[in-house]
Amino acid sequence: MSKVIFGGVITLSCGMAQAQSSMTLYGIVDAGLLYTNKTPNPTTFQNEGGQFSMNDSGSSPSQFGMKGVEDLGGGLKAEFDLESGIDMANGGYDDSNGNLFGREAWVALDGNFGDLKAGLQFSPFFFAVAESDPRDLSQFGSALILFIDNAVATGIFTSNAVSYTSPNIDGLKGSVMLALGGAAGDFQAGRQYSASLKYENGGLMVNAAIFDGNSGGTAQTPVPTTLALEGRTIGAAYRFGDLTAKASVVNYKVAGELNNYVYGAGLDYTWLPKWDLNGGVWFTSDRSDTTNHSLMAALGTEYYLSPETSLYAQIGLVDNHGAETTGLAIGALNAVQGMTLGADMGVRHTF
Numbered sequence: 001m002s003k004v005i006f007g008g009v010i011t012l013s014c015g016m017a018q019a020q021s022s023m024t025l026y027g028i029v030d031a032g033l034l035y036t037n038k039t040p041n042p043t044t045f046q047n048e049g050g051q052f053s054m055n056d057s058g059s060s061p062s063q064f065g066m067k068g069v070e071d072l073g074g075g076l077k078a079e080f081d082l083e084s085g086i087d088m089a090n091g092g093y094d095d096s097n098g099n100l101f102g103r104e105a106w107v108a109l110d111g112n113f114g115d116l117k118a119g120l121q122f123s124p125f126f127f128a129v130a131e132s133d134p135r136d137l138s139q140f141g142s143a144l145i146l147f148i149d150n151a152v153a154t155g156i157f158t159s160n161a162v163s164y165t166s167p168n169i170d171g172l173k174g175s176v177m178l179a180l181g182g183a184a185g186d187f188q189a190g191r192q193y194s195a196s197l198k199y200e201n202g203g204l205m206v207n208a209a210i211f212d213g214n215s216g217g218t219a220q221t222p223v224p225t226t227l228a229l230e231g232r233t234i235g236a237a238y239r240f241g242d243l244t245a246k247a248s249v250v251n252y253k254v255a256g257e258l259n260n261y262v263y264g265a266g267l268d269y270t271w272l273p274k275w276d277l278n279g280g281v282w283f284t285s286d287r288s289d290t291t292n293h294s295l296m297a298a299l300g301t302e303y304y305l306s307p308e309t310s311l312y313a314q315i316g317l318v319d320n321h322g323a324e325t326t327g328l329a330i331g332a333l334n335a336v337q338g339m340t341l342g343a344d345m346g347v348r349h350t351f
Contacts, residue, residue, distance in 0.1 A: 023066060067082075077109070081104050084100055103120075106161075127209075128209035130143070135266060140298065140330070141300070143248070143262075173200075174196065179193070190226050196209035205236065212230055214226070229254055234248065248265075266278065279298065294318060294320045296328070300314035312346060315343045329342060
């Protein structure tokens with residue numbers, strides 16, 4: 001999950017007689033090369049042939065942000081985070097809604113009671129999907145691709161949201177979130193809620209989460225993030241020393257469009273102190289028409305030149321049947337039918 005949200009940090013601190021505050025600048029820059037043997041036409045979805053191109057954010061989303069914390073005393077802290085996506089190909093913004101801080105923009109109070117947060121934020125459902133993904137939400141061949149293919153940005157970038165996360169109680173932690181569409185006279189337009197529950201003990205992690213959202217709302221609830229989505233997931237992970245196994249089942253249901261179940265599993269192995277290997281397999285089945293199904297598999301490796309800089313390489317395939325249109329990489333929505341093969345390599349730096 002750290003690849004998606006957090007980068008390395010540079011901290012500027014200042015002290016006062018009764019409080020300590022700090023500001024952190026952070027980010028990720030990621031770019032590489034992508035090859036696929038098939039490329040879908042964005043209008044007809046027909047195969048236009050192979051493609052070799054620069055890949056913006058091949059492993060992690062390029063981003064920059066500012067976060068801050070102030071110690072208010074008595075275990076209470078005030079926190080904020082402002083985060084924007086970067087398009088490495090042209091230097092522009094790369095977010096779901098095109099706003100400056102279109103990834104995260106929230107303020108929170110954190111204390112012994114838990115964490116209370118308000119603003120644009122990731123939903124508990126999205127966090128749960130991420131925690132059970134063996135490929136750490138890579139931008140190529142991971143659970144993130146399937147999330148976006150089914151739900152676009154709904155449940156990822158959740159605007160107008162208030163959330164509460166409980167403290168850890170004997171390994172058990174829960175989160176709830178409510179987002180309001182803000183439409184006058186219609187409390188249901190754009191309304192979204194999500195909840196999750198996670199248990200951790202030693203190397204074991206088990207989680208479950210739900211998401212329920214309505215379409216509509218105001219200009220503050222952009223269309224890509226307000227599909228009429230029902231999401232359900234249950235996942236598990238277990239760490240055996242340097243090897244971690246993960247598995248999950250996710251249901252994405254969009255009213256009048258799809259009812260897909262995604263079954264995924266995979267492994268992550270720290271082969272050497274600076275070298276990581278991971279792989280996963282995901283099977284998608286349309287419960288409304290079982291002739292619509294797809295299989296996606298991907299394998300990746302990452303070598304750390306330093307704690308901040310790494311080289312990565314990934315290979316994968318997608319085999320679509322019926323009307324299923326699973327992609328292989330971010331930007332490859334509505335992929336062509338049959339088998340698509342791809343490879344991706346690049347460099348990632350955090351700061």
